[in-house]
Amino acid sequence: MHWGHPVQGLAQRLSGPAEKIVRRAVLHIHGNGHDLGLPQNLAAWALASAWRGIPLYPLAGPIVVTGRTESGDVTTLDDDLMQHAKAVARTGRDTLAEWHARPSASNEAAAKELLAYAARDVAPASSDAPSICAHLG
Numbered sequence: 001m002h003w004g005h006p007v008q009g010l011a012q013r014l015s016g017p018a019e020k021i022v023r024r025a026v027l028h029i030h031g032n033g034h035d036l037g038l039p040q041n042l043a044a045w046a047l048a049s050a051w052r053g054i055p056l057y058p059l060a061g062p063i064v065v066t067g068r069t070e071s072g073d074v075t076t077l078d079d080d081l082m083q084h085a086k087a088v089a090r091t092g093r094d095t096l097a098e099w100h101a102r103p104s105a106s107n108e109a110a111a112k113e114l115l116a117y118a119a120r121d122v123a124p125a126s127s128d129a130p131s132i133c134a135h136l137g
Helices: 010-014 042-052 079-101 107-122
Strands: 025-029 063-068 132-136
Touching: 025 042, 042 063, 042 079, 042 107, 063 079, 079 107
Parallel strands: 025 132
Antiparallel strands: 025 063
């Protein structure tokens, strides 16, 4: 899977038409993590990708997920989104452990597997799927 530059275009891929989206979560991303050689943050990548419904650029380094008010201020993460984050982090940890015993056929297969698990972990009980935005810092 070709990822391209990890930061270029990320904000556009994490956002959508403003009239259709009420953003509930913000990912505070280390804007230079990839260039500094920081490790990929698979849990944050899987979570953000599952929330958006598409595979995003890989994310590197520490990432903080917060809530967002309707006016755009940072706030605590809603309980349902916190549960999503915890579930995807657990799933990511468990999946990585499985890959040590049973390596994936390819990087692309591994990414698809992790994204499928993350999508399951964040599947909304209703049609109220969260949307996110990124803060590159």
